[in-house]
Amino acid sequence: MTAPTVIVTGGAGFIGSHSCKALARAGFRPVAVDNLSNGSADAVRWGPLERGSLEDAGFLDAVFRHYRPVGVLHFAALIEAGLSVTDPGRFYRNNVAGTLALTAAMDRAGVTALIFSSTAAVYGNAGCAPIVETQPLVPVNPYGRSKLMVEEILADLAATGGGLRFTSLRYFNASGADPDGELGERHDPETHLIPLVLQTALGQRPEIRVFGTDYPTADGTCVRDYVHVSDLASAHVLALRRLLDGGGNQRLNLGTGQGFSVREVIGAVERVTGLPVRCRDGDRRPGDPAILIADATAARRHLGWTPAYPDIEDHVRHAAAWFGRA
Numbered sequence: 001m002t003a004p005t006v007i008v009t010g011g012a013g014f015i016g017s018h019s020c021k022a023l024a025r026a027g028f029r030p031v032a033v034d035n036l037s038n039g040s041a042d043a044v045r046w047g048p049l050e051r052g053s054l055e056d057a058g059f060l061d062a063v064f065r066h067y068r069p070v071g072v073l074h075f076a077a078l079i080e081a082g083l084s085v086t087d088p089g090r091f092y093r094n095n096v097a098g099t100l101a102l103t104a105a106m107d108r109a110g111v112t113a114l115i116f117s118s119t120a121a122v123y124g125n126a127g128c129a130p131i132v133e134t135q136p137l138v139p140v141n142p143y144g145r146s147k148l149m150v151e152e153i154l155a156d157l158a159a160t161g162g163g164l165r166f167t168s169l170r171y172f173n174a175s176g177a178d179p180d181g182e183l184g185e186r187h188d189p190e191t192h193l194i195p196l197v198l199q200t201a202l203g204q205r206p207e208i209r210v211f212g213t214d215y216p217t218a219d220g221t222c223v224r225d226y227v228h229v230s231d232l233a234s235a236h237v238l239a240l241r242r243l244l245d246g247g248g249n250q251r252l253n254l255g256t257g258q259g260f261s262v263r264e265v266i267g268a269v270e271r272v273t274g275l276p277v278r279c280r281d282g283d284r285r286p287g288d289p290a291i292l293i294a295d296a297t298a299a300r301r302h303l304g305w306t307p308a309y310p311d312i313e314d315h316v317r318h319a320a321a322w323f324g325r326a
């Protein structure tokens with residue numbers, strides 16, 4: 001029997017490439033659809049790469065016609081919150097209009113199962129922790145709003161009864177790297193904390209700036225819930241299987257339920273690498289909530305998902321192995 005094909009938009013990116021590996025291991029054939037605006041062709045190793053943009057309807061139709069997928073994992077998006085403030089039009093075109101083009105192509109091809117990459121950014125400055133899915137959705141930048149808009153659009157499309165079924169997975173802070181060392185994080189420019197701290201420890205950057213030391217947290221720095229990229233990938237396989245088995249529409253948090261401050265992350269990097277990290281205390285970064293920690297009880301219950309790598313030192317170890325070699 002041939003493996004069922006799954007379209008993975010953004011399959012050349014960080015989380016998408018890890019998810020292609022997880023899909024292949026689970027018996028699916030992943031087809032990465034990526035315009036390589038922020039991805040790497042050599043991260044696509046578990047199936048073909050179809051290079052093109054979501055906005056290109058002819059391209060998408062040809063891909064769906066050729067591969068006849070059973071479902072779609074939709075990672076492709078612009079992801080830098082800061083850039084979304086200075087160029088919101090580009091974010092809405094890419095993330096919202098791009099998704100509408102994708103769902104239209106799915107509709108034309110008769111493909112109904114969609115797993116969407118949402119984010120904790122849909123909660124904005126959440127007043128409490130841990131965050132449950134029913135918390136108010138008040139994103140504070142165009143990036144978060146673009147993701148919330150897509151969540152609402154998917155719910156509206158599904159409500160027509162036209163066939164679309166979706167799971168929106170709200171990831172907290174994706175981190176780590178493939179434990180086998182085959183894949184890792186390669187954003188350019190890199191804005192995420194763990195890779196920046198590691199690159200500092202490894203002498204690839206002069207210092208790490210701590211964005212704010214006066215937050216209402218134990219050590220004054222922001223607290224985040226770091227979820228391992230391979231755990232995100234396995235959640236996607238579980239969510240896809242659930243939809244293919246006839247499961248209903250859902251919006252689920254993905255996080256470990258544990259929070260680590262910026263200083264704790266720096267400490268973990270120093271412990272794991274045995275190298276000192278040069279830090280400089282700086283001002284708050286606009287739009288950063290003090291604390292974001294997930295309540296992922298619903299993902300546990302509905303998907304049977306349990307993070308295999310809850311320990312932040314594993315995230316750092318896997319990412320360090322990747323950056324030591326990348």
Ligand SMILES: NC(=O)c1ccc[n+]([C@@H]2O[C@H](COP(=O)([O-])OP(=O)(O)OC[C@H]3O[C@@H](n4cnc5c(N)ncnc54)[C@H](O)[C@@H]3O)[C@@H](O)[C@H]2O)c1
Nearest residue numbers: 010013014015034035037038039053054076077117119174
């Ligand atoms: N990294 C995180 O911490 C995090 C947290 C929450 C949510 N997310 C979401 O997860 C998804 C994946 O994030 P990532 O960190 O892997 O990002 P990434 O930039 O590594 O991957 C995104 C991929 O999508 C591609 N892409 C972008 N726009 C496209 C388009 N219009 N057509 C075709 N390809 C396009 C890029 O080339 C890139 O390879 C994104 O939707 C992001 O918003 C990420």
Ligand SMILES: O=c1ccn([C@@H]2O[C@H](COP(=O)(O)OP(=O)(O)O[C@H]3O[C@H](CO)[C@H](O)[C@H](O)[C@H]3O)[C@@H](O)[C@H]2O)c(=O)[nH]1
Nearest residue numbers: 119120121172173191192193196209210211222262285288
């Ligand atoms: O050089 C740096 C970089 C980051 N930070 C701090 O480290 C924490 C984590 O920052 P990241 O940039 O790594 O991640 P964010 O929490 O800003 O955002 C990530 O998680 C969000 C959801 O929680 C969104 O999905 C977003 O796309 C994704 O990048 C923040 O408090 C930030 O202020 C620093 O102190 N110095």
